[in-house]
Ligand SMILES: Cc1cc2nc3c(=O)[nH]c(=O)nc-3n(C[C@H](O)[C@H](O)[C@H](O)COP(=O)(O)O)c2cc1C
Ligand code: SF4
Ligand code: SF4
């Protein structure tokens with residue numbers, strides 16, 4: 001192959017060289033870390049995806065070497081290709097931070113926030129996004145939009161109320177399976193994911209919609225309410241599958257396999273195989289092979305995403321200082337109650353049931369004047 | 373009487389039919405264009421005419437045409453945008469219903485200029501009776517050798533197809549229109565690529581408004597330079613305005629763009645003033661998406677100069693004190709109208725019409741509607757007004773297509789100019805249900821003038 005000319009692009013003051021045709025988002029992912037904008041709808045393995053959620057908006061402060069004018073509007077980095085000499089601001093732009101906070105707020109106003117009963121919790125991109133870019137309260141004071149739950153065939157449940165309309169599942173159904181039976185009905189905030197006249201999704205590869213869904217709108221019925229993902233241990237395994245690559249991640253608790261998923265990279269996307277194709281898995285591997293004996297085990301899987309799944313296995317993390325030990329003069333705490341003996345505000349002898357309404361710190365600190 | 377280039381023959385008996393239309397000088401531009409001109413010289417004439425798109429954005433048509441890609445062996449398409457669904461805009465309907473041949477004539481010339489052998493009219497679904505009129509005109513034109521194979525023996529082939537929409541405002545956005553034309557869900561595409569490079573069926577495509585394409589007829593007949601002499605500055609030629617609301621004579625008017633807003637509202641030739649002796653309160657001068665202006669800023673600019681009915685003058689002052697020509701839907705509000713209620717009505721429309729692809733537009737339009745409803749029904753809070761401002765600010769400019777902006781602008785302008793009316797609603801929840809806000813200080817400039 002002849003030497004391809006590379007484009008220089010600077011994102012948040014870090015310069016990188018990428019092939020022409022690369023999107024700003026992909027260039028930023030090459031740099032990694034906080035420079036990579038969050039992406040809720042773009043999925044590099046799905047043609048045509050992206051541009052919709054608007055979480056990946058960035059500011060182009062210099063268009064290119066040839067035409068240095070800045071772009072007037074923020075652009076969707078997942079669908080904007082780099083130019084030679086382009087300069088992009090992501091987290092270094094106040095406009096971007098503000099717009100992104102707006103997008104997160106919009107995505108949440110109609111979201112049920114039912115994380116405590118959602119199977120996706122712990123590996124949900126909307127959770128991550130809200131922690132990183134959201135605000136703590138909501139300014140939305142109206143009833144939230146709700147839909148009935150639907151079982152889409154034997155394996156998949158659609159919880160439309162949680163859907164953020166990223167269209168990933170639509171592209172998946174369109175590009176991976178041979179019939180088009182899944183799409184979007186209606187417009188605007190009343191739009192919904194639907195199968196054509198309530199047909200169930202029975203294609204061999206349809207289970208992949210569960211993996212591409214960034215939220216808990218499409219979940220695995222065979223895993224429903226069985227466990228929390230952060231209690232499970234991911235292990236890479238493979239089998240000789242006549243339908244798909246057979247390369248999966250098994251999710252164990254003890255020696256029981258609770259669920260099977262495709263292998264995902266640090267951006268939450270299904271990995272590529274050495275031949276460049278995507279390692280989608282078939283329904284048989286995903287839903288029917290739940291015994292260790294079905295698989296050749298490769299070893300524990302590293303989850304590089306900053307997700308609760310990787311608790312205890314974070315890479316490059318700075319641990320906070322052990323303040324409790326300091327407070328206890330070097331003694332390891334036996335119980336959290338230990339702290340009470342040295343804390344100003346806590347009075348273990350206070351009977352909570354005697355306090356009217358929720359307790360206030362003043363209730364524990366007699367030194368302060370009581371509030372009415 | 374102002375110059376009329378489009379509607380001059382509108383009242384001729386039977387002008388809807390080919391024979392009458394032809395006798396009145398119709399289809400001359402096709403003969404001239406196909407026999408005496410080349411596609412390039414037509415584009416040149418349109419450039420010289422200074423014609424700007426009449427669909428809302430006002431983009432120079434000649435320039436748009438010159439952008440169309442011409443890859444070898446790939447067909448190109450012209451698509452006429454007849455989706456006209458913007459509240460307050462109904463000029464294309466009038467033109468198609470009464471002068472269908474004018475549109476067909478413009479389409480043939482434009483198709484020749486752009487090299488489109490298959491041209492489409494995408495028409496709003498609710499205009500249920502108009503496709504028949506257009507199809508009849510197409511049949512007549514074909515029967516007389518102006519459409520079909522080898523038109524007028526020049527070797528140019530052209531067919532025009534009428535495609536009915538299914539009732540979605542968003543399908544007026546050019547890329548959503550193309551998707552819908554292709555038989556898909558009408559979601560706007562992410563640009564680039566622009567339609568001029570990759571449009572319908574991935575072929576180079578130009579989408580133009582009905583009125584834009586009709587205006588090509590007088591441009592070819594009289595020459596671009598002559599056309600450019602009508603009007604003022606960059607607002608050349610004539611413009612159709614559909615006027616509605618509290619006026620004595622609602623309807624479609626063709627204006628040359630030198631008349632003042634005041635003349636347009638009060639002269640008997642146009643709107644004929646405001647009924648029942650009421651005072652003018654506000655006006656949305658270019659279709660529901662453009663900023664609303666209070667009477668004082670409508671008739672005079674912030675600098676105290678007369679405001680005229682043209683692109684530059686209507687946008688004088690930017691969004692702070694000006695508005696836009698938009699699609700020419702001129703909505704007049706008298707002193708009895710409530711700006712909060714009006715804004716709520718518009719917000720409800722945009723919420724209903726958002727395609728739902730981008731999160732800020734999908735969620736933000738619904739949120740704004742709910743807050744406006746609360747304020748309108750006396751359940752609002754002071755902080756809601758700032759919240760509304762914040763929501764619209766975060767929609768504007770952050771979406772795929774301009775519907776997001778179109779939803780944000782009316783809310784922004786209403787708060788900008790009528791904040792006290794919103795506050796009055798919040799502070800007087802009961803009274804606001806019974807009577808309209810007093811408005812003395814938006815008083816009609818007419819009282820001063822007359
Ligand atoms: C939401 C939306 C609706 C639109 N509806 C129409 C329409 O009904 N008719 C129209 O001519 N243009 C409409 N437009 C503008 C078109 O996208 C496009 O700019 C226009 O058809 C170009 O034609 P012109 O250059 O002749 O004005 C709409 C744009 C948006 C964003
Ligand atoms: S169901 Fe999931 S993948 Fe499908 S559009 Fe909704 S959020 Fe996206
Ligand atoms: S701005 Fe609104 S109408 Fe336009 S693409 Fe986005 S969601 Fe659809």
Ligand code: FES
Nearest residue numbers: 051052053054078
């Ligand atoms: S990831 Fe780019 S818009 Fe959704």
